[in-house]
Amino acid sequence: MHVEAIRAAVDLRGARPHQFEQRFLERAAADVVLETAHRGERFGIRLAVVDRRSHSFLRVNRRDPLHCRSGQRSIRKSGKTLWGNHDGESEGVAGARIALVSERNELRVETSAEPRAEVRVEVREFRDLYENAPCGYHSVAPDGTILQMNRTELRWLGFSRRELVGARPFVSTLSPRCSRRYLRAFHTLRDGAARAGLQAEFVRKDGSVFPASLDIAALRDADGGFVATQATVIDLSERRRAEDEARRLAARLRTMSRRTVDAQECERRRLSTELHDRIGQDLAAANLDLHLIKDELPGSLRALVAARLDDAIARIEATAECVRDVAGALRPPVLDAYGLAVSLRTCAEQFAARTGIRVVVDARSGSGRGDARAETALYRVCQEALTNVLRHAGAHEVRISLHRNDAEVRLSVADDGCGFDSGEAGAAEHEGLGILGMRERMLAVGGELIVESARGAGTRIVARAPGR
Ligand SMILES: Nc1ncnc2c1ncn2[C@@H]1O[C@H](COP(=O)(O)OP(=O)(O)OP(=O)(O)O)[C@@H](O)[C@H]1O
Ligand SMILES: [Mg+2]
Missing domain, CATH: 1.10.287 (Helix Hairpins)
Structure with a gap:
């Protein structure tokens, strides 16, 4: 609606321009469109909130031709009631023609305004941006009907505008298992929430589905009444495909x-x-x-x-x-013959004899045998950890412990040497083939490797494998 139309109408109502604009424009959606329109016509009415910052700029129109006629009672500033007909015809956002006709006191104001050239260009640009955005946009009325949907979303769904806008509830575009979640979000918005977000499965006209995320905002009038939702839709098909591929x-x-x-x-x-x-x-x-x-x-x-x-x-x-x-x-023969605990002790004894570094082992052999592949992986981790102690740590003592419960087997090799920076930044720079190999071995048996180290504070290698 054009500002001139509003100014002309202001005199009729006796309000100051900014009060009038605010009241008229913000109420237009709820009062004029949704309440005064004939029930049968409601589906055909489209409402677009074009710019909420500049006084909730509203465009009211019916199906083509874009036209809306309605009667409305207004209250003058003096307190008197004014009956009027609103006759709005959209000629582009800025070129709307508004006529206010007072039935009782014969007042009549009629204004129309040609949109200025630059405004026309802006409107075209805006419309292009809205319709062809890389994401979907739509608005949903309080009764759940689709009020507006941009071309992108319509294309994704494979419907024509006529088939969806004003004709079907938005929830019908979602798969049954998502519709209840959507309705819950919709009701929270209707009941006062400002925003809601959810991921849902959309159903195309041909029955195929695609995943999308919905970011929904509630649009309210000056009194806080729920007018419509405005939603941004992002197609997640590509992202899901990339995630699946990864x-x-x-x-x-x-x-x-x-x-x-x-x-x-x-x-x-x-x-x-x-x-x-x-x-x-x-x-x-x-x-x-x-x-x-x-x-x-x-x-x-x-x-x-x-x-x-x-x-x-x-x-x-x-x-x-x-x-x-x-x-x-x-391939330590003891590993096959006697299991991990005995092998670790043998390995520790040989290491201590060879290097002169004290090794303390806490590994009970009576606690049974684990998965052979996991035991081999843990044994190899211990071997590489001890090699690293000798090559890098300058340690006096190493502690090896092996604990087993139903859920996991946990090996720890800790030294009191110089340590290194194993934090996020330092890890990549330090990780050679040894640590990488240990990590890979543990991952290959469904376990994990944790390296805990800090300069001057020694190093602890923890390897965890799932229990039997
Ligand atoms: N126990 C330790 N004490 C001190 N520094 C260590 C210890 N273990 C590993 N590091 C540091 O982490 C780095 C990476 O160890 P990693 O075993 O991955 O490679 P590497 O021993 O240098 O070479 P390789 O591929 O032959 O094993 C080492 O170069 C060393 O700086
Ligand atoms: Mg190494």
């Missing part, structure tokens, strides 16, 4: 990582067996042969080669020992 890729990565870990373990087991059963046995046989040769050599010859033979025997024994160590590290 989940799928993460699951694939996890599977690949688990297969890599399994393949690595399998290869280690093969190498360990090869070292132990073939090279180890061959070395033992060679050692035995050398002892036999030494024993059977005639006295004169023995004096000549005994020292060399002893040297070769010592070297073979050292190599056999070394092969045993490597084979044991590749």
Whole structure:
């Protein structure tokens, strides 16, 4: 409605322009459109709140042609009642023609205004922005009917404007399992809430569905009466697709990582067996042969080669020992035979003997055996954590603890060394292959790895695997 129309009407009512604009415009939606319109016409009336900041600028119109006629009783400032007809015809937002005709006291004011060129452009731009926004917009009347819907949302739903606007309740565009949630939100808005947000499943005309988020605001008149809702709709199909894809890729990565870990373990087991059963046995046989040769050599010859033979025997024994160590590290035989607790103790003893660093182990072996893959993963974590202690910590003591309950198996390796910054910023910079490998191993068995460390405060590696 044009301001001039309002000014002209102001005299008729005896109110000051700003009071009139406020009262007239803010009440127009509830009084003129929804109350004075004939019941049968209500569905055909569209109401658009164009700019709430500038006096709730309202446009009232019926189905094409855009036109609305209604009678209204107004109260003059003097207290007298004024009966009038509002005859509004929309010619674009700023070019509306308003006629107020007083029936009782024969007053008649008729105004019309041509929209200025620049206003027309603004209106076109605004309309284009509203209709073709990348999100959906719609308004819903207190009885649930769709009052307005932009082109974007109509396109998403596959309906024509005529099929939806003024013709169907908004809730009919939602899937049955979401409609109750929507109605609950709608009622809270009607009962006084300012905003509501929800995610819902929309149903297209062809029956297909898409997910969307709804941000709904309640529009109220000057007295706080509920006039309509205004909602912004964001299509979540793309986001859901991207989330599904990310989940799928993460699951694939996890599977690949688990297969890599399994393949690595399998290869280690093969190498360990090869070292132990073939090279180890061959070395033992060679050692035995050398002892036999030494024993059977005639006295004169023995004096000549005994020292060399002893040297070769010592070297073979050292190599056999070394092969045993490597084979044991590749796949500790105790892990298969006696389980994790015993293996950790053995590993700790070997580490202490090799490095001189004190190791305290709290791992009860009587608490049963867990899942073999999880036990292997925990054992490998302990091995890598001890390697890190030796390489980086400068520690005097390491504490290893293993606790098991129905829900989980929890391994902790804590040292009293120099520590490092394991916080958010520091983690990526510090994470080498060792910590990454530990993390991957634990994730592959459905567990997790936690690194707790701070400079000067030691390091604790906690690995948790699900219980049986
Ligand atoms: N117990 C520890 N005490 C002090 N610093 C540690 C400890 N464990 C790890 N760090 C720090 O974290 C970094 C990453 O450890 P990570 O095991 O991932 O890699 P790395 O040991 O450097 O190399 P690698 O890939 O051979 O294991 C180390 O370089 C070190 O700075
Ligand atoms: Mg390391």
